[in-house]
Amino acid sequence: MIKNAIKDHEFFTVSTFENTSENISFTIDTVCYFKKKFENSSLRIIMGEDNFCTFTSWHKYKDILSSVNIIVLSRDNIERYDKISTLKNYIEENINLFNQTKSGKIHFSALYKSDISATALREMIKQNESFKNFVSKENYEYIEKNGLYK
Numbered sequence: 001m002i003k004n005a006i007k008d009h010e011f012f013t014v015s016t017f018e019n020t021s022e023n024i025s026f027t028i029d030t031v032c033y034f035k036k037k038f039e040n041s042s043l044r045i046i047m048g049e050d051n052f053c054t055f056t057s058w059h060k061y062k063d064i065l066s067s068v069n070i071i072v073l074s075r076d077n078i079e080r081y082d083k084i085s086t087l088k089n090y091i092e093e094n095i096n097l098f099n100q101t102k103s104g105k106i107h108f109s110a111l112y113k114s115d116i117s118a119t120a121l122r123e124m125i126k127q128n129e130s131f132k133n134f135v136s137k138e139n140y141e142y143i144e145k146n147g148l149y150k
């Protein structure tokens with residue numbers, strides 16, 4: 001499904017690092033792997049706002065933040081971020097300033113705004129509600145064909 005989502009964006013690639021790892025892979029492990037693999041690159045983690053709201057509970061979240069910048073795909077609930085006061089100093093609203101740093105910054109982007117979270121989408125599918133308008137045609141067919149989230 002990720003391949004379907006990024007097919008029109010040549011600067012994205014899909015990695016199987018986490019899927020093929022023999023150990024439990026925390027995000028910090030993935031970050032360390034890619035930092036070694038792409039030493040001279042600026043890495044970004046892209047996450048939805050639902051994940052961001054729990055970010056401070058992630059394993060070694062401070063190490064993650066000191067290693068990469070984070071882009072949060074937001075909806076219209078920006079007031080929810082106030083609950084994570086420990087991260088306020090890392091927020092950079094200016095995308096140009098954000099891109100000038102290698103790590104330690106969080107940027108909220110509404111550029112690819114989604115009206116539904118993955119969690120809500122899975123719940124819709126579980127309840128047999130229509131979700132066709134919330135995913136690409138390819139991913140809709142893939143989910144239906146493989147009976148995912150039921």
